[in-house]
Amino acid sequence: MICQCESCHLKTLFYSSIRLDEIEGYCSSRREIGVKAGEDLIKQGEEIRDFIYLKEGLVKLYRKSDNGQIQIIRFGKPFDFVSLLSVFSDDKYNYSVSAIEDSVACVFDLSEIKQLILTNGAFAMHLIEIQNRASDLIIMNTLDLLQKRLYGRVASVLLYFAIEIYKSDEFELPISRKEIAQYIGMSIENVIRVISAFRKDKIIQVYGKNLAILDRERLERMRDLS
Amino acid sequence: MICQCESCHLKTLFYSSIRLDEIEGYCSSRREIGVKAGEDLIKQGEEIRDFIYLKEGLVKLYRKSDNGQIQIIRFGKPFDFVSLLSVFSDDKYNYSVSAIEDSVACVFDLSEIKQLILTNGAFAMHLIEIQNRASDLIIMNTLDLLQKRLYGRVASVLLYFAIEIYKSDEFELPISRKEIAQYIGMSIENVIRVISAFRKDKIIQVYGKNLAILDRERLERMRDLS
DNA sequence: ATCAAAAGATGATATATATCATATAGATAA
DNA sequence: TTATCTATATGATATATATCATCTTTTGAT
Incomplete structure (x- = not known):
């Protein structure tokens, strides 16, 4: 049976760069996780094994700084990747993600995404663009706050x-x-x-x-x- | 003749993921640009055509915010990519780079780097890791400043x-x-x-x-x- | 060498922000 | 329900920061 993700917006982001015969494997590791408001989706310090994308709801990315203060990094809305920060550069999350509203996340095995990067140039290119845009937004946003x-x-x-x-x-x-x-x-x-x-x-x-x-x-x- | 980049530290970052027969083309577009202290390497608003890496010196990345204030985003030291921000997500630079000390930059055609991403998975993976690490650093740094x-x-x-x-x-x-x-x-x-x-x-x-x-x-x- | 401009320095003052205190409303658990 | 906690709210005050002014030193240009 072919993938059920027809209705998922991730399709428009990724499927264009994935060949039909890759979709099967791509979907195989995909699963959905529901989190209720207040619950954690990712905990700071946890090992990074997944690649997570928000399908429904609203979440906050936050971290506990050295002196114990909680600092919110950004909010995540549907179609945002909540696991973009650090995913490819570190082995442990240096921030937490918790649901502000009841949310649904799409979760992929990080190893599978990495495999896709290695074997599919278009996918890699696409991911880099998305990542860049996301990082730039956070940076510009935080810089804006800093001078206000x-x-x-x-x-x-x-x-x-x-x-x-x-x-x-x-x-x-x-x-x-x-x-x-x-x-x-x-x-x-x-x-x-x-x-x-x-x-x-x-x-x-x-x-x-x-x-x-x-x-x-x-x-x-x-x-x-x- | 084979590439002259033996002494360049970029080698350790990239060459491991590039096959020997690719190195020729890789080097073909590579050129060095010297900038004196105070001079601009990149101007905000300019079209992005290059992929730039700092070989020697010290630079600052800064932007002019909406209300005209100058804000320094980060500093760049040797082996930092000074054109990582926005390079893959936008067509124009949304920041400037100028030399604090006399500097030397390695410049590649962006199109060539993009080609490498499309055709070389290991290179793409490597680049994503570097990018992630760089963005994370800026973000965490700016967040740190915000709460101090x-x-x-x-x-x-x-x-x-x-x-x-x-x-x-x-x-x-x-x-x-x-x-x-x-x-x-x-x-x-x-x-x-x-x-x-x-x-x-x-x-x-x-x-x-x-x-x-x-x-x-x-x-x-x-x-x-x- | 001379002048002009920028950088560094410091005081006085105004403004912005944090902190402490207290109160009320709303939410949650027993 | 009651009790307890949290969020919202506001005043009083202390502290932090910006702004304005003035001065000296350094730098850069001619």
Whole structure:
């Protein structure tokens, strides 16, 4: 029987560079893992054996720094590779991945992916491009945060969820103020304060977990200045 | 005539995965470019045609952010690929590279490297590993800076040059206070102040461009706390 | 050698951010 | 339900950082 991945978006990324007779083997190691919100998909320090791709849901990549602080590296949405960092350069994960929303991951044997790289140039090329784009995004994002101040950083995160994740100015904020703080490198109290200030200034509206961006332009100006 | 790259360290990275009959073509597009301190090797916005590797010297990768600020992304030392970021994912450089010290770069046609990826699995695998390691380093570094305060960030930079670049506690600091500021995302004045403070505390000694780390342990503690 | 520009240095002050304290609402477990 | 914990919220204060100003030193150009 031929592979069941017809509906999977991974197909558009990879299948174009894989010959039909390779698809069988390619799918053989593929399995799906469901993780509930709060559960870990990858634990820092674990040995890297898999190549993981997010099919559904939302996850966070984070690490525990030397002094014990939790730092969120980035968020992962469907079609993102959550195991791109370190996968090919290290033997142990130097970050953890946990589900923010209930999620489904596609898991492949890393050894199989490596075999594909060795034997299929087009696949390798494709993977390199995807990897590059992903790394560049993280780097540019983190650099952006580094030169912004508190207000710009918070605005940045809110706009990220509106634009990249939910593609709408109204959404349920999936992360806590604490997680925002861990992502942008500021204190929890100040994150809360800024969100309150945005609310009082009618830039956003908050009711429970729901968040609506009322004045997108002003929020973008807050993000872009300083 | 066979390739002249015997002495080049690139050999150890790449030649192991390249067959002898490929070396000829591999070398055909290779050329060396010398850049004097202060000169640009790559300009942000330029089209990406080359694959560049630093043979000698010291460079900085930097970008101009949306609001016009200059931000240093990382430094490049011999055997670093200075064109790893975006090379395979974009058509234009989104950063510049300029020489801090007089430098020599090895330049290859990107198209030729891409051809190698397509036809040589071992080479592709090797390149992916190198790329991953490089990206991970930048990401972890930038994340580290993001959660550190002024003193920790400055300590971090000084130790970086001591450990990674010069492998000695005494060296000529190759960059200005302004460049340190552009790298760590703090003001020039405060960078100067911190260096003065380190000097007054006998953690470092400064005479002209020369810098000596007198108390490595304390400097490392400064880096690691907060 | 001279001048101009940039880098380094430092003080005074304003602003931004963290920290500590406390309170309330919401979530979770017993 | 009650009790307990966590998240959100806000004020007061301490600390960290930026900004502005001024000065000296170094560097670079002519």
